[in-house]
Amino acid sequence: MGEGSWFMAEGAPRRQPTLDEVAERAGVSRSVASRALNNAPHVSRAKREAVERAVRQLGYVPNPTARALATRQTGAAALVVSGEDPSIFADPFFAQVIVGASTALEEADLHLMLCLAASDRGRKRVEELFRSKGADGVMLMALREDDPLAGMAEEAEMPVVFGGRPVGSAPRWYVDVDNVGGAREATEYLVARGRTRVAAICGRLDTGAGRARYRGYRDALLAAGLDPLPPQEGDFTEPSGAAAMAALLANHPDLDGVFAANDNMGAGALRTLRAAGRAVPADVAVVGFDDLTVAQVADPPLTTVHQPITALGREMARMLVTLINGHDPTPLILPTRLVTRSSA
Amino acid sequence: MGEGSWFMAEGAPRRQPTLDEVAERAGVSRSVASRALNNAPHVSRAKREAVERAVRQLGYVPNPTARALATRQTGAAALVVSGEDPSIFADPFFAQVIVGASTALEEADLHLMLCLAASDRGRKRVEELFRSKGADGVMLMALREDDPLAGMAEEAEMPVVFGGRPVGSAPRWYVDVDNVGGAREATEYLVARGRTRVAAICGRLDTGAGRARYRGYRDALLAAGLDPLPPQEGDFTEPSGAAAMAALLANHPDLDGVFAANDNMGAGALRTLRAAGRAVPADVAVVGFDDLTVAQVADPPLTTVHQPITALGREMARMLVTLINGHDPTPLILPTRLVTRSSA
DNA sequence: GCTTCCAGTGGGAGCGCTCCCAAGATCAGG
DNA sequence: CCTGATCTTGGGAGCGCTCCCACTGGAAGC
The missing domain is CATH 3.40.50.2300 (Response regulator)
Known part of the structure; x- marks a missing residue:
């Protein structure tokens, strides 16, 4: 239960000092104090210092809400x-x-x-x-x-x-x-390593990234004269990647490469492949996207498209x-x- | 370049309607409008509806900053x-x-x-x-x-x-x-599985969690009549876990169990163990803490202490x-x- | 019939700051 | 010494809302 209000204040209820009080203490008007605070021009050196002193003595901190109201900027x-x-x-x-x-x-x-x-x-x-x-x-x-x-x-x-x-x-x-470019590069890499039956575990195709990455994959395969497989859609999570990989394995048992639209799904694919006894990368090569920690931790560590997230x-x-x-x-x-x- | 201010407004510069305008339109005073808006008592049904109508017609939205200033609550x-x-x-x-x-x-x-x-x-x-x-x-x-x-x-x-x-x-x-309890349970589990030389990769000992989890580990071992090893400190990251594991392996080559103070470090430990050719859990059993995705994705999947983070x-x-x-x-x-x- | 009460109402004083503006001070040039 | 330009200064009007309070009128109580 609340014994009082905030929270059994020991001393006086001590309101925050306002700009007016600072001004008064410094012996100047509120305008001058305001200008000094925002170090705007048109304040004499003496008054500026007086204001600074008053601020220090009073422990004044400007009220952001009031400022926001006056400036019409929330900060x-x-x-x-x-x-x-x-x-x-x-x-x-x-x-x-x-x-x-x-x-x-x-x-x-x-x-x-x-x-x-x-x-x-x-x-x-x-x-x-x-x-x-x-x-x-x-x-x-x-x-x-x-x-x-x-x-x-x-x-x-x-x-x-x-x-x-x-x-x-x-x-x-x-x-x-550059999602398209990254996905293309990843797929080209797979192709360059001799993979010819490359599938894609793509992210949700109603997202910009999901769609762009699938397009990059598709472009690369077409440019290499290979047939893209129909996209196996996941939702960017690890389990969805594992599931997608299982589906892929069922429908295209002979695939030898997988482009996953992000690392989570790539890690999921790795898990499924491991469970299915397929060696990575010997039997199936896998590339991810994002370069998050999970890519480094995965077994084997995931080749992936790094994007500068920060x-x-x-x-x-x-x-x-x-x-x-x-x-x-x-x-x-x-x-x-x-x-x-x-x-x- | 900015062609003007915000941003080449097509129509009139259209200021947001204020509560006063709503009140005027509804034919009531600002007070009544305010009360109606915050559905406070002391407003007749008719006026309340008039206010609601005016709000709708004007597309009024209260200004949170002004409200914050008046109520002294930022929201x-x-x-x-x-x-x-x-x-x-x-x-x-x-x-x-x-x-x-x-x-x-x-x-x-x-x-x-x-x-x-x-x-x-x-x-x-x-x-x-x-x-x-x-x-x-x-x-x-x-x-x-x-x-x-x-x-x-x-x-x-x-x-x-x-x-x-x-x-x-x-x-x-x-x-x-319950960091102490969780770490204790994890360590007890290791002991119950027959491990007798159990080390800890603990988190930073200047954090509450790092210290508490080490204490849980220590308590459990002491209670079981086993000797705790001196803490090998990491910083909760995967690489630090890998490094700590390497140090542990060098100092205590005969260890058969590891309690890692979080999953990231646990995953790092797994990586080092794998590289060192130690089988998990056959040679060395590992338990983590947190139950994040990384624990499921790790190879082998990490036994860990789940905490309800959300x-x-x-x-x-x-x-x-x-x-x-x-x-x-x-x-x-x-x-x-x-x-x-x-x-x- | 007369208080008593209270739902309903609007006036107005803030909340604490910014900023425009008019007025005084200062200083240079003529 | 006066004019005008420039720097300083403080008054005051907001910013858009809440909320206290004084006031009304009708219902209820005696």
Whole structure:
């Protein structure tokens, strides 16, 4: 039970000092104090110092909410991750994006709000965020085809940066990874190693990344004069990769190469292959995508397409900051790079 | 280049409607409109409906900043993750905590602010957050011994909930996992399987979890009349686990069991063991902690101590909400449970 | 019939800050 | 010594909302 309010304050209820009190103590007007604080011009050296002294003595900290109301800037940027259930966020991919975004926002002195738009409730809150301008800008990730978030972003009179390009919409500002190129390179590598019956475990084809990676795989095989197999769809998780591999093995027992659209599914494929007694890479070569920890830990370590995930987050945040500052940045596509380990 | 300001608005510069405009349109006073909006009592049915109609017609959305200023509540809770470099956050553990916290905060209609207090800059911002009451409450995680954040939390006149108990301080409100019990159970299991020379790859001993898990290991061995080995310290990452395992193998070539303080290190140990030609579990049995994806994917799949990570996040958030509402919740310790796979 | 009560209402004073603007101070040039 | 330009200064009007309070009128109680 609460014995009182917050929380049995020992001393006086001690309200935070306000700018007025600072001004009074420094013997200046509130305007001058404000200018001194934001080190704006038109403040004499003497008064500036007086204000600084008063701030120190009073332990004054500006109230961000009041500032936000007056400036009409919240001082926060939101990162919203779409997805029909929150577990999508468990993918370590997002953690790395966050690290990058967080660092960049820190430089611009913006806070990071994280919104998982998984439930209906979550989506509703994101809509409210957009409509009420509850943040200075928004970064949008993991949108699926016909994702309602796309429409909200469209209508919102607010800076919005996309992470990846969702299928079915062409955002004006985005940063993406060269998914097609990466997948193509991975597949070409498989072909170069003499594989001729190469299958794909692709991610959800209603995501931009899923589709682009499948296209890269397909392009590479066609260019090499080989027949692409129909895509075996997973959902980017390890179990789905294992299941897809099992299906593939059943339908195409003679395959000798697999391109998995991410490392989780690649690891799942490895597990199934191991259980099926197929040697990797001797019988079947496997390449993944992402280069997360799981690729290094897998047995055998997974050859994979490295993508600069932290940079993705950082560049999204930087682009957003540019936008917030009223400029018009150009979209960005980050390069990928094949990392060869022992699975192919 | 910015052609104008935000962003070449097609129509009129269209300011957001305010509550006053809603009130005027509905033919009521601002007070009544406000009450209707927050469905407070003392509003006649007719006026309430008039307000709702006006809201709909105008597309009114309340301004959260203004509300925050008036109510002195920000409507946001912060999750602060300490650590000397941001990569600590790449651990999928945190992603799951976030999922849990996010869901619980959503229920209370609070936003989630994420602060990685890795750099000095980051820590400074957290301090400012505390001092300026930039959030209604804070959840603190991954604190190390003598972590400056502990002091800030102490002084802050703000609800603070700890995730785990940092060594060297006894927070009043926390939710933790039964680390000692889990580690004890894991070690007992090893002993029950006939292992007599059991080593520990422990996490950083300046963290609460690292220390508690080592203690559980030690207790179990002592209780069984066996000698604990001196702790081989890692930093919760896969490579550190691999290195620790190598060191262990060099110093105690005859060991037959390993308790790793988390799955990442367990996976690293597995890798080293495999490279050294030791069969798992035949020669050396390995148990991990966490039950993350990596435990399932590892080869062989890792026997590990499951901890309810999402629940941890959720309970932290709930406890924080309770605190914000002026009540005094009791600390919580969540149970763990051994999950046996094939590594032990 | 007269208090008493209370649902319903609107006025107005904040919340703590920014920023425009008018007015005073300072200083140079003529 | 005066004019005008430049630097300083503080007053005051917001930003958009909540909430206290004083006021009304009709229902209830005696």
